[in-house]
Amino acid sequence: MTGQSVEDLVLGHVLDGKRRGGGGGGSDRLGTSGQRRTRGLLRNASAPRSWQSVVKRIAGGSARTPQELKRLLDYVAREEGVQSTWCNLAGYERDFDPAKTKSVAEGWSSSWRGAPKRGHTDHIVLSFPRGTDVEQAQTIARDWGQEVFGSGDYGDVWRYVAALHKDTDHVHAHFVVEKHGIEQGRFLSICRYSELNFDVMRELHAEISQEHGLNIVATSRLSRGLIENAAHDAGMRAAHASGASTPPAPPPLSDAERTRRLEAMQEFARDYDALGQIAAIAAGPAGETGTAKSFLTRLSEALGASADALRQGLPQMPDLSLRDEGDAAARIEAARAEMIAAAAEAWDSIRAMKPSAERVDLERSFAEQARTSLPLAPENILLAEHARAASHDDDPYFHPTLATLARLEHGTADGLSLDAGLRATLAHVREEIGERLGAIFALREDDLTSAGTSVAEMVARFSGAERSEGQITAWASQEDPAAKVLWLEAERDLVRAVSTALETVEFPPDLSEAMARDQLLTSDRHLKLSDVPALEAIVDRVYDVLSREDLDRVLHGDLAPLAEQVRDPALRAAVAHELKNEADLGLDDSVGPWADLARSQQRAADLGQRERITERDHGLEL
Numbered sequence: 001m002t003g004q005s006v007e008d009l010v011l012g013h014v015l016d017g018k019r020r021g022g023g024g025g026g027s028d029r030l031g032t033s034g035q036r037r038t039r040g041l042l043r044n045a046s047a048p049r050s051w052q053s054v055v056k057r058i059a060g061g062s063a064r065t066p067q068e069l070k071r072l073l074d075y076v077a078r079e080e081g082v083q084s085t086w087c088n089l090a091g092y093e094r095d096f097d098p099a100k101t102k103s104v105a106e107g108w109s110s111s112w113r114g115a116p117k118r119g120h121t122d123h124i125v126l127s128f129p130r131g132t133d134v135e136q137a138q139t140i141a142r143d144w145g146q147e148v149f150g151s152g153d154y155g156d157v158w159r160y161v162a163a164l165h166k167d168t169d170h171v172h173a174h175f176v177v178e179k180h181g182i183e184q185g186r187f188l189s190i191c192r193y194s195e196l197n198f199d200v201m202r203e204l205h206a207e208i209s210q211e212h213g214l215n216i217v218a219t220s221r222l223s224r225g226l227i228e229n230a231a232h233d234a235g236m237r238a239a240h241a242s243g244a245s246t247p248p249a250p251p252p253l254s255d256a257e258r259t260r261r262l263e264a265m266q267e268f269a270r271d272y273d274a275l276g277q278i279a280a281i282a283a284g285p286a287g288e289t290g291t292a293k294s295f296l297t298r299l300s301e302a303l304g305a306s307a308d309a310l311r312q313g314l315p316q317m318p319d320l321s322l323r324d325e326g327d328a329a330a331r332i333e334a335a336r337a338e339m340i341a342a343a344a345e346a347w348d349s350i351r352a353m354k355p356s357a358e359r360v361d362l363e364r365s366f367a368e369q370a371r372t373s374l375p376l377a378p379e380n381i382l383l384a385e386h387a388r389a390a391s392h393d394d395d396p397y398f399h400p401t402l403a404t405l406a407r408l409e410h411g412t413a414d415g416l417s418l419d420a421g422l423r424a425t426l427a428h429v430r431e432e433i434g435e436r437l438g439a440i441f442a443l444r445e446d447d448l449t450s451a452g453t454s455v456a457e458m459v460a461r462f463s464g465a466e467r468s469e470g471q472i473t474a475w476a477s478q479e480d481p482a483a484k485v486l487w488l489e490a491e492r493d494l495v496r497a498v499s500t501a502l503e504t505v506e507f508p509p510d511l512s513e514a515m516a517r518d519q520l521l522t523s524d525r526h527l528k529l530s531d532v533p534a535l536e537a538i539v540d541r542v543y544d545v546l547s548r549e550d551l552d553r554v555l556h557g558d559l560a561p562l563a564e565q566v567r568d569p570a571l572r573a574a575v576a577h578e579l580k581n582e583a584d585l586g587l588d589d590s591v592g593p594w595a596d597l598a599r600s601q602q603r604a605a606d607l608g609q610r611e612r613i614t615e616r617d618h619g620l621e622l
Contacts, residue, residue, distance in 0.1 A: 061123025
C-alpha cells in the first residue's frame with residue numbers, strides 16, 4: 001500500500017514520461033561546485049544589496065502522527081492569506097484541493113514505519129523580498145519545489161504539499177514534504193553533508209529567481225567580507241517589537257573562530273582576484289571606448305576592489321552601477337561562448353591557408369592568445385592544446401640552438417637584453433641558418449608538398465622557440481595512411497639533416513655567450529652542464545685557444561686567463577667548472593647552481609649593485 005489515491009496512481013502512470021526525474025547526481029542548473037562558487041562571487045561584486053535567499057526549516061514543523069500532519073496541512077493550505085496551493089503527490093505537479101488534507105494525511109501516514117527523531121515530514125519555508133509580485137513568486141516557488149523535491153536529482157522524488165502565502169510583508173511559500181522517497185525509498189535528510197542541503201536549496205532559489213527576472217543571490221557572509229555572525233531572528237523580532245533604533249549585537253566570536261574566518265576571507269580574496277583577471281580577459285582590448293568603460297572592465301575593477309577589502313578583513317567593495325546591467329555570471333558566460341566560437345573560427349581559417357611561413361607565425365600567435373584566454377574557458381580542448389607547449393620529446397622540430405636564437409630574437413630570453421650590434425649579428429646568423437635550412441628542405445620539396453607543407457613553412461616550423469601541442473597534432477594529421485608513413489620517414493631524415501647543418505655554423509663569441517646564458521637559464525636544473533650545447537661550444541673553443549700553462553692555472557682555481565675569452569662572470573665560472581670536469585676532477589655537473597649564479601648576477605645588475613666579483617673555485621659566489 002503506497003498511500004496514493006487511485007487518481008494519483010492513474011495520473012502518475014499516464015504522465016510518467018513527462019516527469020523530470022534524473023536519478024541523482026545534482027541539478028544541471030547549478031553546475032559544478034566551482035561554477036556555483038564563481039557565479040556567487042560574480043553576483044556579489046555586480047549585484048550589491050541584492051536580497052539573500054532565505055530557505056528555512058520550521059522548528060517543530062515535523063509530523064509524527066496523521067493528526068499532526070493534518071493540522072500542519074490545514075495551516076499551510078488555509079484560505080486566509082493563501083495565494084495558491086499545489087502538490088506533487090505522485091511525483092508530478094498539479095493544483096491541490098485544501099479539502100483533501102485529511103485523505104493526504106491518511107495516505108502518507110499509512111506507509112510510515114518507526115519513529116524518526118525529526119518526524120516523517122519536513123516543513124520548509126521559501127521567502128521572497130518585500131514587494132515581490134505574487135505571480136512571479138508563485139512561478140519561482142513551483143519551479144523550485146519541483147527542482148528540489150520532484151526532479152529526482154538529489155537521490156529520490158519526495159511528495160509535498162505547497163502553498164504561497166501573501167499575508168506578511170514578505171511573500172513566502174510553505175512546503176510540507178513527506179520524507180519517504182517514492183522512487184528509491186530513500187529517507188529525506190537535509191543536512192550540511194548530504195546531497196541535498198540548505199546551501200544547495202538557497203543556490204537553486206537564487207538561480208531560478210534570476211531566470212525569472214528576480215534578483216536574489218545565495219552566498220556566504222564570509223564571501224561578502226562579513227566576519228561577524230548575523231543577529232538571531234528572535235533578537236531581531238524583539239528589537240523590532242520594542243521599537244529599538246539599532247539592531248541587537250551579533251553573538252560574540254572566539255579568537256580561534258575569528259582567525260579561521262579571516263583565513264577563509266583570504267581565500268575568497270584570491271578568488272575575487274582571479275575572477276577579476278578573467279573579466280579583464282573577457283573585456284579584451286576593447287574594454288574601454290573613449291572615456292566609457294565596458295561592463296566587464298568595470299566588473300574586473302569591482303572584483304579587484306572586493307579582493308583588496310577582504311584581504312584587510314573588511315566588507316567587500318561592490319560597484320553599485322553594475323546592478324542594472326544584467327547578470328554578471330551570464331555576461332561572463334556569453335563572453336566565454338563568444339570567445340570560444342571566435343577561437344575555433346580563427347584556427348579553422350589559419351589551417352585553411354596555403355602552406356607558408358606566415359601560417360606558422362599565425363599559429364604561434366594563436367597559441368599566445370590561447371594561453372591568455374584559457375582561464376576564461378579552462379575546459380576547452382582547442383585552447384588547452386594550444387596553450388600547452390609540446391615537450392621536447394614529443395616535438396620533432398625542437399633543436400636547442402634554434403630555440404635559443406628564436407628566444408633571443410623575440411626578446412623572450414630570461415634576463416637577457418641585446419644591444420644593437422649584437423642584434424644585427426643575431427639577425428645575420430638567423431638569415432644564414434634560414435638559407436641553410438631552405439637548401440636542405442628544397443631537396444625534399446615533393447615530400448613536403450605531399451605532406452601539405454612547403455619549404456618556407458618547414459623553415460618557420462624549425463625556427464620557432466617552441467611549438468604548441470595543437471600545432472604538432474595538426475602537422476602530424478594525414479588523411480592518407482600511406483602518405484603519413486612516407487612523411488614520417490622524410491621528417492626523420494630532415495631532422496637529422498638540420499642537426500648536421502647546425503654543427504657547422506660558427507657563432508661569434510658575444511652571441512655564443514648570450515646563447516649559453518639563455519640555455520643555462522632555461523634548461524632543467526638536473527641536466528648536466530655538458531648537455532648544454534652553447535656552453536660546450538665555448539668550452540671547446542677555450543680549450544683550443546688557451547695555452548697549456550693558462551689551462552693549468554684555470555684548473556688550479558685562477559680564472560684570470562679566461563677573462564679575455566669569456567666576458568660573462570657566471571659563464572666564466574661554469575666554463576672553468578667544465579674544464580675541471582674534463583680533467584676528471586669529479587665535480588658536480590648539474591645545471592642548477594650555475595643557473596642560480598646567472599640569475600643572481602642579473603638581479604644585481606638590474607638593481608645597479610654589481611660590484612667586483614669574487615670568483616672562487618666552486619663558482620657559487622659573486
